[in-house]
Amino acid sequence: MKKNIYSILRGKFLISDDSFKNWRFIILISFLAIIMIASSHSADQKVYEIAKLTNEVKELRSAFVDKRGQLMQLKKESFVEAEMKEKGIGISLNPPTKIIVKSQRQEQ
Template identity: 85%
Template sequence: MIASSHSADKKVYEIAKLTNDVKELRSAFVDKRGRLMRLKKESYVEAEMKKKNISISLNPPTKIIVKSKKQ
């Protein structure tokens, strides 16, 4: 009875610790993802590229689709 109660207590501590880990990892994930999203923003890329003298094209890219003749 006492032994099993203690083992249950031990599990509770473990769960508390794991929950904390989950929170930390989630926090780390959102943190990193937020940073990635900010780095991916076009305005950021534009500013970075300006240093290398590359700016946004005034013309859209052209997609050429070649229709193959299969007979």
């Protein structure tokens, strides 16, 4: 047992006569490790992108709610009336009348 551990530590399994099988296994393990590391980096990058997009969505939603509130304020009749008074336009005392246009088709 002690001799086997000592031979592994010295690297005899890499230079022995049947070391080709060992080298293939080492290369396979190295290749799989590289793929695993690349996959991990890709997943981390996607997590950061998702976090960035989530923050952007929150900011846009906040801006939307703010603008919608401003629009609701601008649409109020009292606000429109106050703005028109500043420009010298007042509310009409006469209600609006409906204008009906009759088409002039010639009947034959």
